[in-house]
Amino acid sequence: VSAHKYLPFGDGSVHLAHGGPTTLPTVPPPLGDGTACLLLHAAGGSAGAWRPLVDAIGPTRPWAALDLPAHGRSGGVAGPAGMEAVAELVGATLSWLGRRPVVIVGWGLGGAAALAAAGRGAAGVIGLVLVGTAAPFAVPDELLAVLGDVVRGRRPQHFGTEGFAPTTGLDVMKIAWTEQVQTDPRVWLSDLELLARLDVPALARGVRLPTLVVTGASDRFAPPDGARALATTLADARVEIVEDAGHHLPIEQPARLATLVAGFVETLG
């Protein structure tokens, strides 16, 4: 069971799901003891997509998951225009939580956000887990075209299979699709366009934190080669490739990812 908070940010508020007991609206939740995970979702995603991972990690690990502006239960109609604003949001969230130590677990766009936040020296962050993150991202042109048609009203919501491994079943895809409809397709498209032009190596260059790069063997958005390339630009990175997983690795292989995250957090002491 997760609790929820809304944090004022910019002209609106952003939604933060978290574990542990709830508190009054303006009081930061305690989350629990030990290193906390701040979970940052992928393009067009939202905090709810972390549910399988949070369940797999178990109740003892403190966690919080942000909805970026205009995603999920956060206010606004436009997604982030650049990574600076996202990094600022991550920094503001960590300051508000007042927590340290923290590991940022970022998925796709969230991975880039984790790099941007770490590059700005976000307080309390001791490590990064970058899931489905690559340098550069490989955003399929055909998906951009399909989403362009969706936002112009020419076709209905896109429930595609390009984000999954060939072995992933329909029941798992349904979990991702159910979460997908929490965010306006226009926001998903603008996220992907942002990723397509993003200079990930430039974001990674200044990052000195221990980093675990995890990607699915069938990830088309962050292919293993791209993930390895990202790791080479980082000062202290290790790469794990997960079989039977595409870009939706946290939903396709939550138990495997939970083990990797737990092991990584252990190494940070």
Next chain:
Amino acid sequence: MRPWGKVAVVGAYEHPARHAPHLTPYQLHAESARGALADAGLSLADVDGFFTSGVGPIGILSLAGHLDLHPDYLDSSSIGGSSFVSHCLHAAAAIDAGLCSVALVTYGSTAASSRFRIGTGGAGAADPPDAFEACYGPTIVGSYALVAQRHMHEYGTTSEQLAAIAVTTRRHATMNPHAKYRDPITIDDVLASRPISTPLHLLDCCMISDGGGALVLTSAERARDLRRRPVVILGGAEAARHQGVGERDLLDIAARQSGPTALGRAGIGHGDVDLCMVYDSYTITVLATLEALGFCAPGEGGAFCAGDRLAFDGALPTNTDGGGLSSNHPGMRGIFLVIEATRQLRGDGGMTQVQDAEVALVHGTGGMLGQRHSGVTLVLGRG
């Protein structure tokens, strides 16, 4: 006793939110009320008449509690999306009759973030006639589509003519910084968008957004001492249509009754109207309403709405805020019609300001054209 010219809109506020899952409907009501009262230079303590709808059968009482209001006069008339236009009319009558002196009208909805399927969801079975209709699965968009089909059949109206309304409305939205959809569109874009209920395409339909708004009304006499230039209610009227089984005239619109009555009460003609704010649940709603109001002859609505006539710099500026088609539509859009008309008559219309706007005609439609629906026409003038 007639209220015409004796009651004014003195405060108006449109909540900028279009997607606000972090707010509750009550918060949208409250923030909107605060905005409208600040606009008027009044406080909650001044309010003695409270008008709202869309909050449940006795929701007005809970909302009065939420706002800590202690009104002498309450009205939660619910006649669909036009309810808030109707509230202005009722407030005018109440203020003129001495039943209250400062009326607050509020609206708030999280239809989008609550995933409320307004136009395509199945009809409820609450009213007795639903026993004869709901079992066949009618939808709101289906009902309006029947009206469009009929208009096309009778008069040869085309999808391109309907699309022109969406294009002009979107043009207005591109100049409204708060509008939800601001990318310009073409007639081809509208026609290429997917069909929702033939002949209406997706871009012929209003969106579903979150949002809220509020209005403050008081006597024209008191309005003179307040912050903002008053916008006076010159006339108004309501009407209902209830086309029963076997007697259906899809093109008999309530506006045909309320429009002439309201203009007559205001003592003006169509040529005196500088702009229209017409409920645009669908493009056909605009076309059918303008026609029924008498701005063009029956059957001429298609040609009338084509081209730039409805643009803010056209012959009959209409829905200058971007309407429900492009700016916002949280389910019951009536209040935004009055708010935008007020902005225009104050000269606060921004980039879509209608030059020398002195008289605005507002028409709200509630319920479903082609089935049971209400029409409320309000004539507003620069005070």
